[in-house]
Amino acid sequence: xxxxxxxxxxxxxxxxxxxxPIWIMRQAGRYLPEYRAVRAxxxxxxxxxxxxxxxxxxxxxxxxxxxxxxxxxxxxxxIADAFGIxxxxxxxxxxxxxxxxxxDVAILPPADVAACAYVFEAVRACVERIGGRVPLIGxxxxxxxxxxxxxxxxxxxxxxxxxxxxWSEPDAFDHLLHVLAEATAAYLxxxxxxxxxxxxxxxxxGGALRPxxxxxxxxxxxxxxxxxxxxxxxxxxxxxxxxxxxxxxIADDLPEGDLVVGIDHDVAMSAAVSxxxxxxxxxxxxxxxxxxxxRAVLEAEAQAVLDGACGARGHIFxxxxxxxxxxxxxxxxALVDFVHRA
Amino acid sequence: xxxxxxxxxxxxxxxxxxxxPIWIMRQAGRYLPEYRAVRAxxxxxxxxxxxxxxxxxxxxxxxxxxxxxxxxxxxxxxIADAFGIxxxxxxxxxxxxxxxxxxDVAILPPADVAACAYVFEAVRACVERIGGRVPLIGxxxxxxxxxxxxxxxxxxxxxxxxxxxxWSEPDAFDHLLHVLAEATAAYLxxxxxxxxxxxxxxxxxGGALRPxxxxxxxxxxxxxxxxxxxxxxxxxxxxxxxxxxxxxxIADDLPEGDLVVGIDHDVAMSAAVSxxxxxxxxxxxxxxxxxxxxRAVLEAEAQAVLDGACGARGHIFxxxxxxxxxxxxxxxxALVDFVHRA
Numbered sequence: 001x002x003x004x005x006x007x008x009x010x011x012x013x014x015x016x017x018x019x020x021p022i023w024i025m026r027q028a029g030r031y032l033p034e035y036r037a038v039r040a041x042x043x044x045x046x047x048x049x050x051x052x053x054x055x056x057x058x059x060x061x062x063x064x065x066x067x068x069x070x071x072x073x074x075x076x077x078x079i080a081d082a083f084g085i086x087x088x089x090x091x092x093x094x095x096x097x098x099x100x101x102x103x104d105v106a107i108l109p110p111a112d113v114a115a116c117a118y119v120f121e122a123v124r125a126c127v128e129r130i131g132g133r134v135p136l137i138g139x140x141x142x143x144x145x146x147x148x149x150x151x152x153x154x155x156x157x158x159x160x161x162x163x164x165x166x167w168s169e170p171d172a173f174d175h176l177l178h179v180l181a182e183a184t185a186a187y188l189x190x191x192x193x194x195x196x197x198x199x200x201x202x203x204x205x206g207g208a209l210r211p212x213x214x215x216x217x218x219x220x221x222x223x224x225x226x227x228x229x230x231x232x233x234x235x236x237x238x239x240x241x242x243x244x245x246x247x248x249x250i251a252d253d254l255p256e257g258d259l260v261v262g263i264d265h266d267v268a269m270s271a272a273v274s275x276x277x278x279x280x281x282x283x284x285x286x287x288x289x290x291x292x293x294x295r296a297v298l299e300a301e302a303q304a305v306l307d308g309a310c311g312a313r314g315h316i317f318x319x320x321x322x323x324x325x326x327x328x329x330x331x332x333x334a335l336v337d338f339v340h341r342a
Numbered sequence: 343x344x345x346x347x348x349x350x351x352x353x354x355x356x357x358x359x360x361x362x363p364i365w366i367m368r369q370a371g372r373y374l375p376e377y378r379a380v381r382a383x384x385x386x387x388x389x390x391x392x393x394x395x396x397x398x399x400x401x402x403x404x405x406x407x408x409x410x411x412x413x414x415x416x417x418x419x420x421i422a423d424a425f426g427i428x429x430x431x432x433x434x435x436x437x438x439x440x441x442x443x444x445x446d447v448a449i450l451p452p453a454d455v456a457a458c459a460y461v462f463e464a465v466r467a468c469v470e471r472i473g474g475r476v477p478l479i480g481x482x483x484x485x486x487x488x489x490x491x492x493x494x495x496x497x498x499x500x501x502x503x504x505x506x507x508x509w510s511e512p513d514a515f516d517h518l519l520h521v522l523a524e525a526t527a528a529y530l531x532x533x534x535x536x537x538x539x540x541x542x543x544x545x546x547x548g549g550a551l552r553p554x555x556x557x558x559x560x561x562x563x564x565x566x567x568x569x570x571x572x573x574x575x576x577x578x579x580x581x582x583x584x585x586x587x588x589x590x591x592i593a594d595d596l597p598e599g600d601l602v603v604g605i606d607h608d609v610a611m612s613a614a615v616s617x618x619x620x621x622x623x624x625x626x627x628x629x630x631x632x633x634x635x636x637r638a639v640l641e642a643e644a645q646a647v648l649d650g651a652c653g654a655r656g657h658i659f660x661x662x663x664x665x666x667x668x669x670x671x672x673x674x675x676a677l678v679d680f681v682h683r684a
Contacts, residue, residue, distance in 0.1 A: 158666065163631045167639045210629075211586060212610045244553060244587040245609070267587070268554045287552075289505045297509045324500065 003135045003197065008069040011314045012198060012235030013258050014281055020306070020315065021068035022339045023137070024332065025239075026322035027061040028073045032329060034060050044089045048075050049118050055125035062134055064329065065336050068316075069135050069198070072126055072191070074119055076141030076202055077149055081115040082183045083108055085150065098153030100161055102172035111183035113190055123194035138196030140188050142203035142240070143180040143225065144218035150176070159208045166209075166217060177221040185228035192232040199229050200237035200262065207242030207266075211249035214242065219250050230257040237283055241321070243267045247275045254280070265320025269308025281314035288319045291331045298331060299338050306342050345477045345539065350411040353656045354540060354577030355600050356623055362648070362657065363410035364681045365479070366674065367581075368664035369403040370415045374671060376402050386431045390417050391460050397467035404476055406671065407678050410658075411477050411540070414468055414533070416461055418483030418544055419491055423457040424525045425450055427492065440495030442503055444514035453525035455532055465536035480538030482530050484545035484582070485522040485567065486560035492518070501550045508551075508559060519563040527570035534574040541571050542579035542604065549584030549608075553591035556584065561592050572599040579625055583663070585609045589617045596622070607662025611650025623656035630661045633673045640673060641680050648684050 003009070007017035029035055035057055039047065047053050058073045077087045080095070088094045099105050126136050149155070151162040166173045188199045203222055206214060222238070229236045238254070239262030240246055247267060254261065254276065263272040263284035273282060290301040302317075309315035317339045323332070345351070349359035371377055377399055381389065389395050400415045419429045422437070430436045441447050468478050491497070493504040508515045530541045545564055548556060564580070571578045580596070581604030582588055589609060596603065596618065605614040605626035615624060632643040644659075651657035659681045665674070 158631055160631045160634055160666070163629065164635050164639075167632070167635050167643065207585075207608070210608055210610055212613065243549075243585070244590075245585050248586075266549070266552055268552055271554065287505065289500055289502045290509070292502055293506050293509050297506075301509065324502070 003130075003132050005068055005134045008135050008316060009197060009235065011316050012237075012260050012281060014313045017314075019340050020317055020342060022317035022336055023067050023069040023071060024061070024323055025319050027067065027071065028057045029323060030325035031323055031327040031332075032060055032064065034064070044075075044091070047073065048078060051118060051121040051125040054122035055129045058126045059129045062130065065333055066340065067134065067336060069137050070126065070130055071137040071200070072123055072139060072196065074122065074139065076139075076146060076204070078116055078119050079113075079140060079146060079180075079183060079187050080150065082111040082113045082187065084115070092155045093149055095150060095153040098161065099150050099176065100165070102169040105172040105176045108176070108179060111179060111186070113183060113186045116187060116190070119187070120190050120194040123191050123196050127195035135197035136195065137237070138188060138191030138199040140184045140199070140201055140225070142201050142206075142218075143177040143184060143221040144209070144214075145203050145205045146180055146184070147176050148205050148208065159205070166213075173217070177218065181221040181224045184225045188225070188229045189232055192229075192234050196234065198235040198237065200239055201225055201229070203238070203240040206240040206246045211242065211245040214246055215249040215253075219253065223253065223255060226259060227255050230255060230259060234258075235260060237262050239264075239283070241266075244271060244275065247272060251275050251277070260316060262318070263320065269305050270311070273309060273312045278311050279313050281316070282309055282312045283316040283318050285318065285320035286335070288321050288324050288327070291323070291327045291335065295334060298335060302335060302338055303342065306339070345472075345474050347410055347476045350477050350658060351539060351577065353658050354579075354602050354623060356655045361682050362659055362684060364659035364678055365409050365411040365413065366403070366665055367661050369409065369413065370399045371665060372667035373665055373669040373674075374402055374406065376406070386417075386433070389415065390420060393460060393463040393467040396464040397471045400468045401471045404472065407675055408682065409476065409678060411479050412468065412472055413479040413542070414465055414481060414538065416464065416481065418481075418488060418546070420458055420461050421455075421482060421488060421522075421525060421529050422492065424453040424455045424529065426457070434497045435491055437492060437495040440503065441492050441518065442507070444511040447514040447518045450518070450521060453521060453528070455525060455528045458529060458532075461529070462532050462536040465533050465538050469537035477539035478537065479579070480530060480533030480541040482526045482541070482543055482567070484543050484548075484560075485519040485526060485563040486551070486556075487545050487547045488522055488526070489518050490547050490550065501547070508555075515559070519560065523563040523566045526567045530567070530571045531574055534571075534576050538576065540577040540579065542581055543567055543571070545580070545582040548582040548588045553584065553587040556588055557591040557595075561595065565595065565597060568601060569597050572597060572601060576600075577602060579604050581606075581625070583608075586613060586617065589614060593617050593619070602658060604660070605662065611647050612653070615651060615654045620653050621655050623658070624651055624654045625658040625660050627660070627662035628677075630663050630666050630669070633665070633669045633677065637676060640677060644677060644680055645684065648681070
């Protein structure tokens with residue numbers, strides 16, 4: 001059943017929306033007191049693994065703000081369950097036995113996305129709690145981004161082990177991204193079957209590889225995921241961080257169909273539209289730090305994003321990266337209102 | 343007096359060097375046991391502020407490896423002394439009263455680089471200890487990079503306060519970068535008078551601003567520093583991190599003269615040469631993580647840098663960023679040898 005607020009899906013499909021749609025990356029998160037209240041009683045893992053709780057925090061931002069979409073509360077490493085890989089949060093992700101060598105990669109079991117059933121249950125619970133008000137966006141991490149965690153065993157700023165595997169064991173590296181891509185496609189298909197109205201794939205670490213290396217070694221795997229997700233018939237958002245350089249590297253190879261290109265705040269929106277082409281729908285890209293500026297500055301920065309996107313086929317307003325936990329929710333309310341009035 | 347090893351200065355000036363010169367960013371640092379031995383007895387501050395000790399660690403890498411240049415051991419925030427701003431290291435830099443507002447910026451005293459006399463003394467001590475073996479590179483941080491520390495009061499991943507100042511108080515932001523540029527030029531001139539054979543300016547946070555914003559708001563201040571440093575007659579290296587996008591943003595505005603363009607590892611060297619032009623001398627840009635790969639992989643990655651730079655007017659081999667503290671010094675020795683044999 002189509003949600004009563006159709007602005008987001010219309011924009012995704014290149015049709016004229018009733019208003020400029022806006023949602024916010026990490027909109028269900030620590031900047032919201034009601035989220036912190038849930039987390040005070042529940043660990044992050046439990047929240048992710050308990051469909052009713054995941055649905056509760058998923059709807060929090062759409063109850064507080066006039067947002068045009070909800071996004072499933074989950075973690076990009078939930079898919080590790082499909083391989084029987086245990087991830088702890090401490091508070092960042094930690095993996096006991098990271099995949100450092102070709103031998104580690106070779107013994108990966110076949111993916112079983114049924115082990116992620118709690119995620120698909122959470123999608124169903126979200127759909128029920130949203131009650132047709134707004135569309136629900138499902139999501140997954142892109143193969144390179146997920147692989148970097150599985151290889152490093154934790155968050156990283158250097159990507160040392162992932163790069164050494166890429167350089168030293170190219171076949172094992174490619175195999176790892178290949179099996180992750182297959183599992184991720186199945187994972188997104190299951191989210192769509194459970195009721196997700198669109199999906200976003202997060203390539204959070206697109207900028208960690210040189211653009212030519214990203215294009216050659218990581219992008220083909222993400223592209224396969226996008227093509228399979230598009231085949232489900234829902235709009236698909238590809239959010240590949242890495243600014244102008246990575247955008248240039250992939251721009252001529254973006255799949256056709258209802259693909260929305262997520263733009264990070266490391267590139268001016270007008271430049272991004274030139275790079276991906278005016279026949280594309282774009283999403284983004286206000287700097288999350290603009291929410292810390294005085295109201296007039298916040299609005300001027302938001303207007304610059306709107307102006308920059310005016311040449312695109314369509315535009316979904318968003319930040320260029322996840323919202324900061326220190327953000328004042330009043331600033332978010334002001335932003336949503338400004339974008340809708342624009 | 344010209345150093346007996348002239349390869350680095352010849353390459354900087356676009357002449358044919360006797361061999362491919364190599365030095366390594368942060369070559370005097372924690373990956374060296376002899377450096378850790380000094381630091382076990384001395385704080386980082388004391389090391390920076392004691393010319394004899396700074397000179398001792400400056401020469402450590404040139405005594406261990408067959409490097410073609412030494413670089414002064416110092417900190418990019420030493421220039422804060424010129425404004426009477428105290429920086430503690432804990433272990434990252436901490437500033438008690440960061441410059442958050444226009445009023446904070448307005449009450450900055452006039453710069454007095456004589457307060458940095460210990461740095462110029464360290465240059466003289468380095469020249470003496472090097473004894474004419476290799477040239478000495480002096481250095482400074484670029485205005486935006488130094489300003490970001492002075493505004494944030496510490497290292498940052500978000501650049502929240504610096505960006506809010508840039509957006510909200512453009513005149514104060516520009517004034518801050520202007521006075522930093524003037525002080526930095528005087529600071530580099532004094533290093534050259536004290537005996538530095540070349541200078542490098544580090545724009546470590548060039549990638550923290552969108553390329554169009556970097557070009558408009560930060561680059562003009564760095565450019566003034568480079569022009570004044572070039573007027574001293576020594577070669578000047580501009581190391582602006584931010585990959586391909588920032589390089590494209592500044593490529594048509596690089597000053598003429600003996601300016602070497604430092605290339606980070608977020609761009610393929612061949613792409614960097616196309617962007618800055620084949621009439622430029624470039625420096626860089628091996629990924630520091632390549633030093634963790636097996637020897638054959640390290641050499642293949644180094645060869646790719648050499649191949650990528652072959653169209654440039656000249657090339658100084660270096661990493662694309664500072665060496666990691668966990669690096670095996672034997673790998674550095676192997677790299678230096680490989681580059682000289684290439």
